[in-house]
Structure formats: structure tokens, C-alpha cells
């Protein structure tokens with residue numbers, strides 16, 4: 323029997339204070355960028371950048387491959403990779419060349435006209451994910467928003483179902499969680515909702531097919547919107563049979579299944595949809611596919627495409643002008659040139675093979691540290707991505723995972739790593755491998771993680 327070590331909270335607080343001091347002392351350039359930012363809301367370009375622990379975010383000067391250099395000239399191994407926006411690595415050469423060609427040689431960043439790249443990209447998305455028809459957006463959020471509108475139009479039903487503590491971007495309908503009393507409630511912190519989202523949305527816990535069946539039985543759910551694994555509350559994998567069950571239950575209920583592959587693309591070139599043979603009616607994706615250039619997409623099955631054109635004829639829904647599905651710069655020439663190059667030359671099958679192998683090495687090494695120290699923590703891998711959570715066994719659903727959150731521990735680990743040249747995503751303990759991440763980078767994180775844990779255990 324191993325004694326499970328208990329985290330000494332006063333020791334943790336003292337170590338966190340030391341790391342905070344060191345962070346402030348050794349990052350004067352980033353501190354100055356923050357201090358000067360008088361015209362920015364929250365002193366950051368986007369309010370979520372305030373999530374970086376240490377009082378101010380690192381301001382960066384250069385980024386290439388798996389490396390970032392901050393304004394003080396310090397180099398980092400970047401496992402945050404723009405929270406997946408840079409899964410292809412920072413400024414991948416093929417993407418940069420295609421973007422340069424579009425801008426410098428051909429000219430034209432946004433017009434109101436298609437380029438030849440659009441069909442090439444759509445065909446590649448069909449090859450990877452199986453969905454028959456595609457349309458473009460600038461973000462994963464917008465892909466989800468439009469997918470939900472299309473699902474309501476096609477089914478004539480008003481509601482959406484999401485899993486508790488999922489995240490799909492700033493999509494109004496998705497900010498619902500299962501409360502402590504088992505009832506749906508607006509997610510804590512929801513900013514200025516137009517309507518109480520429990521009126522638009524049903525919600526159940528992940529891995530709970532009985533609850534899903536119960537909620538779908540009402541017959542008013544247009545679509546289940548889900549990632550194939552939760553990745554925004556730690557990583558919570560589907561139990562064997564769960565996704566098959568979701569597919570069967572949605573089919574039986576006449577509810578469409580929208581799979582959001584924005585993060586789970588880490589599983590392989592066609593995400594979990596291709597890896598596990600999922601059969602979504604609609605699929606959404608964003609972040610990574612433009613190699614850092616804003617781009618998102620949604621795909622619909624041939625059947626949904628047919629139903630859509632019929633629904634447009636029957637209802638007069640305006641799919642082309644001001645009906646609520648749009649985005650002036652969506653599908654612009656620059657984004658599509660970037661997506662084409664990123665898919666053809668960067669996020670390739672070979673690249674995924676290496677990235678997933680590194681994800682495995684990362685998870686194994688972290689697991690070995692957790693196990694040798696006897697910590698009641700867990701690590702979950704999803705292809706090229708892995709994340710640790712301060713509970714074991716790994717949580718089964720979003721509610722359990724949310725309950726295991728430990729902000730102080732997160733802050734300590736993030737700062738300990740950042741102060742020694744390794745970056746994790748500020749929102750999570752998530753690490754992502756890009757094509758240029760190396761096994762040495764992984765080993766560097768492992769050594770630092772081990773050191774941080776040992777300092778904590780004393």
C-alpha cells in the first residue's frame with residue numbers, strides 16, 4: 323500500500339509566491355508591455371489573455387515551430403501552441419510560402435469572389451472527414467453557430483443538447499451546465515446572455531447515455547453538439563460504446579449529430595471522426611487548419627445538404643444574404659491559401675504519426691512521475707495532446723472534472739514551467755505537440771514537471 327501524499331497548502335502557497343516573484347523579476351519586458359497598454363480593455367488584446375498567471379501575460383517577439391521568444395529575448399518550448407491555433411507549429415514554412423504567394427505574387431486578400439483553392443480544400447476535408455459539402459468561416463465558434471442554425475432549419479426543432487462543461491466557443495446556446503441539483507443552469511460567469519440558455523438548450527453529463535435518451539425523448543432537440551472527447555475541462559474520453567450510443571440515440575430521435583473536431587483533430591489527420599469511424603451529420607472545425615491564419619469550416623452530409631435545399635425552398639430561409647448565416651471575410655483568399663498549404667504540406671499523415679508518438683511519450687513520462695510519487699493525479703492522452711488533472715482515476719464527465727479543478731496548483735505548475743522555459747496553455751494543463759516538437763522538448767517538460775512536484779512534496 324502506497325501512502326497517498328497530501329498537498330501541503332501552505333507549502334504550495336509559499337512556492338507559488340516564490341514563482342510569482344521570479345516571474346515578475348525575470349520578465350520586465352512583458353511587464354512593461356502590460357503596464358503601457360492603457361488603451362486595451364483589461365490591458366490585453368483579448369480579455370482571455372488575462373488568464374496567464376503571474377499578473378501579466380508574456381509578450382512575444384518571435385515564434386517559429388515549437389519555439390517562442392518573448393520580448394526579453396527568452397526562448398520557450400511552446401506546448402500551448404495558441405490553444406491549438408498553432409497545432410501546425412508557428413509559421414510553418416509551407417503555409418508562409420502560400421500566404422506570401424497569395425499576397426505578394428497574386429495579390430488579393432479578400433474580395434467577394436471564390437478562388438480555386440476553395441474546392442481543393444473542401445475536397446481534402448471530405449477525404450479526411452467524410453462529410454460531403456463544406457462551407458467556410460473564420461472561427462470554430464462561427465462554424466458551430468451556423469451549424470446550429472442549419473440543424474434547426476433542417477429539423478424544424480428549436481432546441482440544442484450539449485454535454486455539461488463542454489466548450490464550443492462563444493456560442494450562446496452552449497453555456498449550460500448540469501447544476502449541483504441535477505438541473506440545467508446557465509454556466510457560472512455567462513456574460514450578458516440574451517435569453518436564459520436553459521430555454522434553448524438541454525444538457526446532460528458526458529458518458530451518460532440514459533440521461534441523453536431521456537432528454538432526446540422530448541422530441542424537440544434539433545442537434546446534439548459535442549466534441550468526440552471533452553477537451554475543455556481537462557480531457558474526458560468517451561467510455562467504450564458511448565459515441566456509438568450517442569449516434570444510435572440521435573438517429574432514433576431524429577436529432578442531428580454535430581461533431582466539433584476543433585481540438586480532437588489531435589487524434590489524427592481526420593480527427594476522431596476518421597480514427598474511430600464516427601458518422602456525424604455535420605462537422606465543425608477551426609483554429610488549426612489555417613496554420614495560424616484565421617479559418618474555420620463546417621461540413622454537412624449529403625443527406626443534410628439535400629434536406630437543407632428542400633428546407634430553404636419550403637421555408638424561404640435566407641441562406642445567402644441576411645438570414646443569420648454569414649461572415650463577410652469567411653472563405654477569403656488568404657485563409658483558403660493558408661488552409662490548403664497547411665493540410666497538403668504541414669498537418670500530413672506523417673506529421674501526425676510523429677506528433678501522436680510524442681503525445682504518447684509525454685503522457686507516459688508524466689504518468690511515471692505521478693506514479694512514482696504516488697500522487698492521486700491522472701494524465702489523459704488524445705493523440706498529439708495530453709493533459710494532467712489533479713484527481714485519479716481520470717474523471718468520467720465534465721462535472722467530476724470541474725470539481726477536481728485546483729487553480730492554485732495550476733498556477734504553481736504553469737509558473738514553475740514558464741520560469742524555466744516551458745509554456746502550457748493558460749486555461750488548462752494541456753500540452754500539444756506540433757510537427758516540430760522534439761522528444762528533447764518532451765523530456766524537458768518531464769524533468770521540470772518532476773522538479774515542480776518534488777519541490778511541492780518536499
Ligand code: PMP
Pocket residue numbers: 405461462463464489490491492549554582583584585608609
Ligand atoms: N470548439 C472547441 C472544441 C474549442 O475548444 C473552441 C475554443 N477553445 C472553439 C470551438 C472555439 O474556437 P474559436 O474561439 O477559435 O472560435
